[in-house]
Amino acid sequence: MSRKLLGALGWFGLVALLSPGQAYAMHIMEGFLPAPHAILWAIVTLPFLVAGLRSIQNTVKEAPHLKMLLGLAGAFVFVLSALKLPSVTGSCSHPTGVGLGTILFRPAAMSVLGIIVLFFQAVLLAHGGLTTLGANTFSMAVVGPFVSYGLYKGSCRLGAPLAVAVFLAAALGDLATYVTTSAQLALAFPAQTGGFWESFVKFNAIFAVTQVPLAIGEGLLTVVVFNLLSVYSRGELRDLSIPVREVRA
Amino acid sequence: MIHIDQYAYANRLRAVHPGEKLAFAAITAGICLASPSLIGQLAILMTMAAATVAIVGIPWRFYLKLMLVPAAFLLAGIVTVAVSFSSQPDPGLHGIDLWGFAVGIRDRDFVVASSLVARSLGTVSCLYFLSLSTPMVEIIGVLKRCRVPAVLVELMTIIYRFIFVLMETTRQIHTAQVSRLGYHSLSASYRDLGQLTSCLFHRSMLKSQMLFVTLSSRCYSGEIRVLEPRRRLSLRRGLLIGGIDAVLLAVALATRGWQRW
Amino acid sequence: MVGPILEVVDVHFAYPDGTQALAGMSLTIERGSKVVFLGPNGAGKTTLFLQLNGILRPSQGVVRFDGNDLRYDRRSLMELRKNVGIVFQDPDSQIFSASVLQDISFGPFNLGMSEEEVRGRVQGALAAVGIESIADRPTHFLSLGQKKRVAIAGVLAMEPQVIIFDEPTSSLDPKTAKQLLILLDDISRDGKTVVISTHDVDIAYSWADRVYVLESGRVADAGTPQEIFLDEAMLERVDLTQPWIVDVWRELRDNGYLPPNALLPRTKSALLALIRSRLCHSFRITDLVSERAAINERG
Numbered sequence: 001m002s003r004k005l006l007g008a009l010g011w012f013g014l015v016a017l018l019s020p021g022q023a024y025a026m027h028i029m030e031g032f033l034p035a036p037h038a039i040l041w042a043i044v045t046l047p048f049l050v051a052g053l054r055s056i057q058n059t060v061k062e063a064p065h066l067k068m069l070l071g072l073a074g075a076f077v078f079v080l081s082a083l084k085l086p087s088v089t090g091s092c093s094h095p096t097g098v099g100l101g102t103i104l105f106r107p108a109a110m111s112v113l114g115i116i117v118l119f120f121q122a123v124l125l126a127h128g129g130l131t132t133l134g135a136n137t138f139s140m141a142v143v144g145p146f147v148s149y150g151l152y153k154g155s156c157r158l159g160a161p162l163a164v165a166v167f168l169a170a171a172l173g174d175l176a177t178y179v180t181t182s183a184q185l186a187l188a189f190p191a192q193t194g195g196f197w198e199s200f201v202k203f204n205a206i207f208a209v210t211q212v213p214l215a216i217g218e219g220l221l222t223v224v225v226f227n228l229l230s231v232y233s234r235g236e237l238r239d240l241s242i243p244v245r246e247v248r249a
Numbered sequence: 250m251i252h253i254d255q256y257a258y259a260n261r262l263r264a265v266h267p268g269e270k271l272a273f274a275a276i277t278a279g280i281c282l283a284s285p286s287l288i289g290q291l292a293i294l295m296t297m298a299a300a301t302v303a304i305v306g307i308p309w310r311f312y313l314k315l316m317l318v319p320a321a322f323l324l325a326g327i328v329t330v331a332v333s334f335s336s337q338p339d340p341g342l343h344g345i346d347l348w349g350f351a352v353g354i355r356d357r358d359f360v361v362a363s364s365l366v367a368r369s370l371g372t373v374s375c376l377y378f379l380s381l382s383t384p385m386v387e388i389i390g391v392l393k394r395c396r397v398p399a400v401l402v403e404l405m406t407i408i409y410r411f412i413f414v415l416m417e418t419t420r421q422i423h424t425a426q427v428s429r430l431g432y433h434s435l436s437a438s439y440r441d442l443g444q445l446t447s448c449l450f451h452r453s454m455l456k457s458q459m460l461f462v463t464l465s466s467r468c469y470s471g472e473i474r475v476l477e478p479r480r481r482l483s484l485r486r487g488l489l490i491g492g493i494d495a496v497l498l499a500v501a502l503a504t505r506g507w508q509r510w
Numbered sequence: 511m512v513g514p515i516l517e518v519v520d521v522h523f524a525y526p527d528g529t530q531a532l533a534g535m536s537l538t539i540e541r542g543s544k545v546v547f548l549g550p551n552g553a554g555k556t557t558l559f560l561q562l563n564g565i566l567r568p569s570q571g572v573v574r575f576d577g578n579d580l581r582y583d584r585r586s587l588m589e590l591r592k593n594v595g596i597v598f599q600d601p602d603s604q605i606f607s608a609s610v611l612q613d614i615s616f617g618p619f620n621l622g623m624s625e626e627e628v629r630g631r632v633q634g635a636l637a638a639v640g641i642e643s644i645a646d647r648p649t650h651f652l653s654l655g656q657k658k659r660v661a662i663a664g665v666l667a668m669e670p671q672v673i674i675f676d677e678p679t680s681s682l683d684p685k686t687a688k689q690l691l692i693l694l695d696d697i698s699r700d701g702k703t704v705v706i707s708t709h710d711v712d713i714a715y716s717w718a719d720r721v722y723v724l725e726s727g728r729v730a731d732a733g734t735p736q737e738i739f740l741d742e743a744m745l746e747r748v749d750l751t752q753p754w755i756v757d758v759w760r761e762l763r764d765n766g767y768l769p770p771n772a773l774l775p776r777t778k779s780a781l782l783a784l785i786r787s788r789l790c791h792s793f794r795i796t797d798l799v800s801e802r803a804a805i806n807e808r809g
Contacts, residue, residue: 029319031372032326032365035282057400064471065461067400071407071606072415072457076450078408079415083446086438104450116405120412123380123388124251126318131282131372189330189365192355202329224443225450232447236454258648384648386609410608413650459603466563466596467664468588468620475612475619476628478646 026181026207027136030122030129037188042134045115048142052111070105074113077101078120085217093210095218098144098177099170100225103152104240107145114141139180148173166226171219178211179204252311257384261306266480267387268394273490274379280498281371289501290367296497297374305382315377316370323369331362385409390477403473407460415453422448514577515541515672515703516562516594521571523557523727531557532568533727539672539705544698546714547707548750549724555707556599558724559674562705564590592621595665599676601657608648610641610660617668635667639693655686662693673697675706679713691717715739715753716777723748736774755781 033041060066080097087093097117102110115137122128128136152169156162186200229237262270281293302309335342335351344353354362379388389409393402422445426432431441461469516539523532531554539545547555560566561573564580564587573580575590595617598604607613614635618628636642639659649657658678665673678694679687691713698704708714714721714735721738723731725748731738739745739756752760755775762768768788775781 026322029322029326029369029373030376031278031282031369032323035279038282053398053400060400060471064469065458067403067471067473068407068457068460068464068606069454071404072411072453072460074404074408075411075415076453078412079419079449080446082416083419083442086432086435086442100446112401112404113408116401116408119405120385120409122376123385124254124412126253126315126373126377126380129372130376131278185326185329189361191333192357193333193335199329202332206325206329220439221442221446224439225446228443228447229450233451233454236451239454254648255651258651384608386607386612386648406607406612410606410649413608414602456603459598459600460606462560462565463596463598463604464606464616465565466560466591466598467617467668468591469616470584470588470620473606473616475607475609476615476625476632478609478611 026178026211027118027121027128027140028132028181028184031131032129033132033135033184033188035131037184038131038134040134041132041138041184045134045138045142048111049115049137052108055108056112070109070113073101073105073109074116077113078117081117081121082125085214085221087213087217093214093217095214095221096140096144096174096177098140099148099166099173099218099222102145102148102173103166103169103222103226104237107149110145111137111141114145117141135181135184139177139184143180144173144177147176162226162230163223167219167223170222171215174211174215174218178207178215182207253315253380254385256305256307256311256381260382261304262382263384264480265382265486266482267383267391268480269482269486269490270379270383271388271391273494274375276490276494277378277497278372278375280494280501281368281375284368284371284501286501286504287364287367288504289497290364290371292500293371293497294367294374296493297371297378301374301378301381305378307381312377312381316373319369319373323366327362327365330365331358333358387478387480393477399472406473406475411453411456414456415449418452419445419449513541514538515575517574517577518558518561519572519574521558521561521568521573523561523566523568525557531727532561534571535724535728536571537722537729537732539703540720541671542698542701542703543719544694544717545703545705545720545722546718547705547722547724548709548711548714548748549707549730550749552726553724554727555724556676557727559596559676559705559707562672562674563594563596588620592668593670594672594674595668595670596674596676597658597662597665597678599680601654601661604661604664605649605657608650610636610645610647610649610652610663613649613660614664614667617664621668631667631669632663635663638666638696639663653686655682655690658682658690659693666697670702672703672705675704677707677709679708679710711739711751712753712755715755723750735776740774759784 056066056070077097080100081094083095085093085095098110098114101113105113115133118128118133118136118140119130122130122133148169151172152165155165155168160168182200182203185203186196189199190196191198191202277293277297281290284290284293298312301307302312331354332344332352333342333355336349337351341355342351342353343355344351346352386406386409389402389405392405393399423431426441426445432438464473518535518537521532521535522530524530535554535558547558549555557566561568562575564573564582567582575594580586580590605613606616611632614632615628618631623631633642636645639662641656641659641663644652644656649660652660662673662675675694678690682690694704694706694717706717716735718735721733721735722729723738723744730748731741731744739753742752745752755778759768759772759774759781762785763770763772768784772784775784
C-alpha cells in the first residue's frame with residue numbers, strides 16, 4: 001500500500017509541475033461535484049437568478065438603455081477577471097471582479113451578470129464548469145455580492161472611510177466566496193471520521209494559500225480603481241447612483 | 250487570447266446542427282456524472298478525447314494542454330479529499346507519522362479520489378467537445394430555443410460580443426502603459442492596473458451609451474430579435490449519438506462492481 | 511422625384527453639459543443627391559446626423575422629412591428611422607452581435623417583418639456590400655473594413671431612403687477606402703440619398719453633388735464642389751485645404767499651360783485627359799511634320 005501511496009504522490013508531483021501556475025478565483029471544476037449536489041446547487045441558485053432577471057426586466061421597460069449598460073458591464077467584469085493581479089510571490093492570480101462589480105452594478109444585477117460570466121469562463125476559458133455552474137454561481141454571484149454589498153453599505157453607514165468600505169467589500173467578498181466554495185466541497189466530500197467540519201477545515205486550509213493573497217490583492221486594486229473612478233468618472237458613478245466622495249487610500 | 254473560441258469557428262463539425270453537439274455533450278456528461286463505475290468514466294474520457302481530436306479536428310497537443318487547465322484545482326481537490334490526519338495511531342491510515350499526527354490515505358478515500366479524477370476529467374472532456382466544436386453564438390441560439398428568458402439571451406449576445414471589443418481595448422491600454430515603463434515595480438503595478446481598470450470602466454460605459462444610440466437609430470425599442478443560422482438536423486448523426494451513448498451507458502452499468510481494489 | 515427629402519430649419523441644440531453643438535443650422539438635402547459635410551471636429555456633424563434620425567431633438571427650430579415636421583412620438587420615430595439610416599464611425603459601437611447574420615437581421619426585425627422576409631433582406635444586404643463569403647465568421651475576427659461593411663449592411667437591410675455615413679473612410683487603408691467609396695456610389699445609383707461626413711477634401715471634391723461646410727454649429731458655406739473649393743478665402747477661414755486636383759489645375763492655368771477658360775475637372779482621370787489634350791495640341795505641328803516625313807519615306 002505504501003508503494004501505491006508513493007506512486008500517487010509521484011503522480012501529484014508530476015501534475016503540479018505540469019499545471020500552469022495560475023490561480024483563478026476558486027471555481028469548482030467541471031464534473032467535480034456529484035450529480036445530486038450539482039442539481040441541488042442549481043435549484044438553490046435559481047430563485048436569485050429569477051429575482052435578478054425580474055428586477056432587470058422591470059427596469060428595462062422604463063430605461064431601454066439598461067440592456068446595453070448591463071451588457072457592457074458583464075463584458076467588463078469578464079475582462080476584469082482575466083486581468084493578472086500583481087503579486088509578490090511571482091505566482092499569477094486573477095481578480096474575481098465581484099467587489100467592484102457589486103458596488104458599481106448592485107447585487108441583483110450581479111447575480112445575472114455573474115452566471116453569464118461564469119458560463120463564458122467555463123466554455124471559453126475552460127475555467128469552472130457547466131455541471132458546477134449552479135454551485136459556482138451561488139458562491140460567486142450570490143453569496144460574494146451580498147456579502148460585498150452588505151459590508152460596503154454597512155461600513156459606509158457606520159461612517160468608515162470609503163477606502164476602508166471598498167477594501168472590506170472587495171476582500172471579504174472574495175473570502176466569503178471561497179469559504180462558501182469550501183463548504184460546498186465539504187458537503188459533497190465529508191471526511192470519513194470528522195465529517196463535514198473536518199473536510200471544511202481541510203478545504204479552507206488548502207485553498208487559503210491562493211485565495212487569501214488574492215483577496216488582499218483584489219481589495220487593494222479595488223481601492224485604487226475606486227479612487228480613480230471618483231476623480232475621473234464622476235458622471236458615470238452618479239448615473240449608477242454611487243455617492244461620489246474622494247477616497248484616501 | 251481565447252483559442253477555444255477560434256477552434257469553435259474553424260473545425261470539421263462547424264456545419265453540424267448545434268443542438269446535436271450540445272445533446273451529445275450533455276447526455277454523455279450526464280452518464281459520466283451519474284456513472285457508478287470508474288471504467289465507465291474512463292471510457293467516456295477516451296471516447297470524447299478521441300472524438301474531439303479525430304472528428305472535430307483539434308490538434309492533440311492543444312487538447313492535452315487544455316486538459317491541464319483544471320489540473321491545479323483537481324490536484325488540490327483530490328489531495329484534500331484523499332489525505333486525512335489523525336491524532337491517534339490509526340491502522341486504516343496508510344501513510345507517515347508527522348509530529349505525532351498520522352498523515353495518510355484511507356482505502357475508501359483513495360477510491361473516492363480516484364473515481365473523482367476519472368469523473369471530473371470525463372465530464373471535462375464532454376465540455377471540451379462542446380466548446381471546441383460549437384460557436385458561442387450557436388450555443389446561445391440553442392438556449393433560446395430551450396426557452397431561456399429573452400433578457401438573459403440578449404445579455405449573453407451583447408456580453409459575448411463586447412468581451413472581444415474590451416479585450417482589444419485592454420490590450421491597447423496595456424501596451425501604451427508598458428511602452429512608458431508601466432508595471433516596473435509592485436506599487437507601480439497596482440497603480441497602473443488600477444488606471445487600466447478605471448479607464449476600461451470609463452470606456453465600457455461610453456460604449457454602452459453609444460451602442461444605445463446606434464441601436465436606437467436602427468429602431469430598437471426594448472427588444473432584440475435576431476435570425477438564427479439554419480442548420481439541418483440529421484437522423485443518421487442522431488442515431489450515432491444515441492448508439493455511442495447507449496454503449497457508454499452499458500459499459501458504465503456492466504463495470505459497476507469492479508472497484509474492489 | 512426631385513425636391514428636398516430632409517430640411518433643417520434654424521436648429522439649435524445644446525448637450526446637457528452645456529456644449530452648444532448646433533447654433534441656428536439650416537440646410538436642405540435633395541432627394542437622390544450625394545451630399546458631403548466638411549468641418550473640423552466639434553463643428554456639429556455628428557450632432558446634426560443624430561437630429562436627422564430623431565435621436566436628438568432640437569431645442570429650437572425644426573427638422574423636416576419629406577416635407578413634414580418631425581414628431582417625436584414612438585411611431586413617428588420608427589417611421590423616420592426606417593427611412594433615414596445612419597452608419598456610425600466606429601463599427602464596434604454599432605455591431606452588437608458576434609454573428610454577422612444576427613446583426614444585420616436586427617433592423618428588419620424591428621420593422622416588424624416575418625422571419626422569411628428578414629432572411630431575404632439579410633441576403634440582399636450581404637450581396638449589396640459584397641460580404642457573403644464572411645457571413646459565417648464572427649465579427650471579432652473581421653478587419654475594420656469588413657466590420658464597416660457589416661455595419662452598412664445592417665442599415666441597408668432596412669432599405670432606408672436616406673443613408674448617412676459618419677466618416678466612412680476614417681482609419682481605413684487607401685485601398686479599402688477606395689472600395690468603400692465605390693460601394694457608396696453603388697448605393698447612390700440605387701436611387702438612395704447618400705450623406706457622408708469626412709475630413710478628406712479630395713473625397714468631398716470628387717464624390718459630392720453638394721458640399722456643406724460646417725463651423726461651430728452653423729453652415730459656413732454650401733454649394734457645388736467647384737463653388738466651394740474655388741472660394742479660397744472661405745477655405746482658409748475654416749482651416750480647410752484645397753483638393754489636389756484644384757491645386758494642380760489652378761497652377762497649370764495660372765502659368766499658361768491651360769487656357770484661362772479651361773473647365774475645372776472633377777476627377778483625376780478628367781484632369782489627366784485635359785492635360786493630355788493640351789499636350790496633343792501643342793505638339794500637333796511636329797506630329798504633322800513627322801507624319802509627312804513617314805509618308806514621303808514610304809512613297
